[in-house]
Amino acid sequence: MADIVRLKAPGGAEQLELAQIELPPPAAGEIRLRQTAIGVNFIDIYQRLGLYVLPDAKIPGVEAVGVVSAVGADVNGLNVGDRIAYAGAPVGAYASERNLPAWRAVKLPGSLSDEVVASSFVKGITAHMLLNRTYPVVSGTVLLVHSAAGGLGQLLTRWASDLGATVIGTVGSEAKAEIARRAGARDVIVGRDADFARIVGELTEKRGVDVAYDGVGGATLAKTLGCVRPFGVVASIGQAAGPIAPVNVDDLGPRRSITLARPSVMAYLNETETYHLAAKAALAGIEDGVLSVAGQSYPLGKAARAHADLEAGVTSGALYLKP
Numbered sequence: 322m323a324d325i326v327r328l329k330a331p332g333g334a335e336q337l338e339l340a341q342i343e344l345p346p347p348a349a350g351e352i353r354l355r356q357t358a359i360g361v362n363f364i365d366i367y368q369r370l371g372l373y374v375l376p377d378a379k380i381p382g383v384e385a386v387g388v389v390s391a392v393g394a395d396v397n398g399l400n401v402g403d404r405i406a407y408a409g410a411p412v413g414a415y416a417s418e419r420n421l422p423a424w425r426a427v428k429l430p431g432s433l434s435d436e437v438v439a440s441s442f443v444k445g446i447t448a449h450m451l452l453n454r455t456y457p458v459v460s461g462t463v464l465l466v467h468s469a470a471g472g473l474g475q476l477l478t479r480w481a482s483d484l485g486a487t488v489i490g491t492v493g494s495e496a497k498a499e500i501a502r503r504a505g506a507r508d509v510i511v512g513r514d515a516d517f518a519r520i521v522g523e524l525t526e527k528r529g530v531d532v533a534y535d536g537v538g539g540a541t542l543a544k545t546l547g548c549v550r551p552f553g554v555v556a557s558i559g560q561a562a563g564p565i566a567p568v569n570v571d572d573l574g575p576r577r578s579i580t581l582a583r584p585s586v587m588a589y590l591n592e593t594e595t596y597h598l599a600a601k602a603a604l605a606g607i608e609d610g611v612l613s614v615a616g617q618s619y620p621l622g623k624a625a626r627a628h629a630d631l632e633a634g635v636t637s638g639a640l641y642l643k644p
Contacts, residue, residue, distance in 0.1 A: 324644060326415035326624040328379040331371030334628040339621070342378075346391065347420045352399055353391035354407075354421050358439035359414050360384040361619075361627050361640040362472075363536065363559050364587070368412065369628060375412060382414025383587070384443040386435040389426070396423045404429045408443045408600070409590030415624055417644035424593065427600045432608060440616030440639035444473045445603030446596075447558070447586045448480050448612070455584050456532040456554045460485025465521060465533035465548050467541060468561070469506050470497035472639035475614045477534060478504040483611045489524055491517050493634060500637050518547040529553060539563040543572070551578040558584065561632070614638050 322341045329336045347353045359382055367373050368381040375381060389403045399405070405426040413419055429438060452458040464481050468474045469490025478488045482505030490506035492498050498509040508524050510517045521530060529550035535542050538560025545555055546568075557565065573579050590596050606612035615638035619627040627640050 323416050323418040324621060325378075325380050325417070326382075326621060326642075328369055328375060328381060331369065334369070334625040334632070336369065337381075337625040337628065339624075344418060344420060347393035349394040350396060350423055351393040351420045352389050352396060352423050352426060353418065354385070354387040354405070354426075355390045355418050356385045356387035356414070356416060356644050358386045358435040359416075359621070359642040359644070360408075360439045360443055361624075361631060361642060362443055363561055363631070365415075366628055366632060367559075378413055380413040380415050382416075383410070383412055383590075384408040384439065385414045386429065386439045386442075390418070393420075393423070399423055399426055399428075404431075404435075406438050406442050406600075406604075408446060409587060409596065415621065415642065417621065425596075427597070427604070429604070430608060433604070436616055436618065436641060437607060437613065438604070439641040440472070441476065441607050441612050441614055442600070442603060443586065444476050444614070444639065445480075445606055445612045446590065446599045447473055448476045449599040449602050450584055450586055450589045451477060451534060451556060451558070452480055452484070454589070455556050455582050458484055458486050458532065462486040462532065463525060463528075463530045464488050465517075465530045465545070466490045466506070467533075467535050467537045467545070468492070469501035469504065469509065470637045471536075472614055473536065473558075475500065475504040475638065476612050478506050479611050479614075480606060481505070489521060489530065491515070497637055518544050521548040525550075532556065534558055536560075537562045538565045540566070542566075542568070546572055546577065546579065546581075549577075549579050552580075554580045554582055556582045556584060561634075616641050618643055 407425040536559030539562030
């Protein structure tokens with residue numbers, strides 16, 4: 322029997338419950354994985370709220386680390402005992418064991434702990450998407466990163482800084498400001514109600530940033546449009562603060578002449594070649610320490626608490642579950 326966390330009905334964290342299921346043997350092209358650490362991401366919250374529809378099993382989660390415990394037919398290159406990570410569909414990571422398409426498995430070097438990878442894998446791949454495909458960040462690029470002390474925010478800041486870019490971050494408190502600075506942010510704007518568009522203008526001599534990343538949503542996206550230079554990019558990557566109001570195309574141009582992107586890491590993960598390229602880059606960054614981020618552990622049965630803490634913004638860094 323496998324322990325799972327499933328969703329009773331879309332809604333608050335209290336809708337998550339611990340249960341058990343019987344797993345069938347892995348089908349052709351699948352492996353059985355005994356999971357050791359499960360990443361918690363905002364996409365899991367969106368699944369719980371019903372913004373993204375879960376499969377029939379109603380088990381959220383898109384990434385984990387574990388050990389191969391069985392191999393189905395027609396699987397090559399993977400053996401029982403191999404230690405792997407994965408990210409993406411099929412959704413259902415909140416489990417002690419699960420079956421998984423073999424092509425999703427990425428073998429892990431012995432130098433990386435399960436907990437470190439579970440804290441950073443999907444976030445690292447997301448950062449790869451944002452820094453490469455959404456807007457090619459190079460030395461000299463100027464970025465705005467909202468929630469720069471969060472798990473993804475820290476990784477974006479670290480990786481962009483390592484590339485020679487300049488990062489301006491926003492955070493909700495002085496304690497989180499120090500975390501963002503340690504991650505490499507040159508300037509940090511503190512306070513949920515700060516007039517960050519005005520401050521960004523001052524910090525960039527009224528030029529604006531080249532690219533801004535907004536995972537906050539709510540009213541923040543509309544304000545973020547005023548932070549970007551002409552022909553720059555705003556990437557809307559989440560809505561932690563609530564639904565995003567419709568954007569009028571006139572708010573993008575022609576006066577501002579900016580691009581609004583709404584990239585999906587799940588779509589990125591579904592491109593097989595891209596997935597393995599980005600996974601390799603993310604693991605290399607984790608191994609080098611560029612993408613390392615502190616993780617906070619919760620038992621699998623306390624997934625609801627992890628969700629509540631993440632939503633309330635009382636954590637910094639990354640969260641993961643231990644079966």
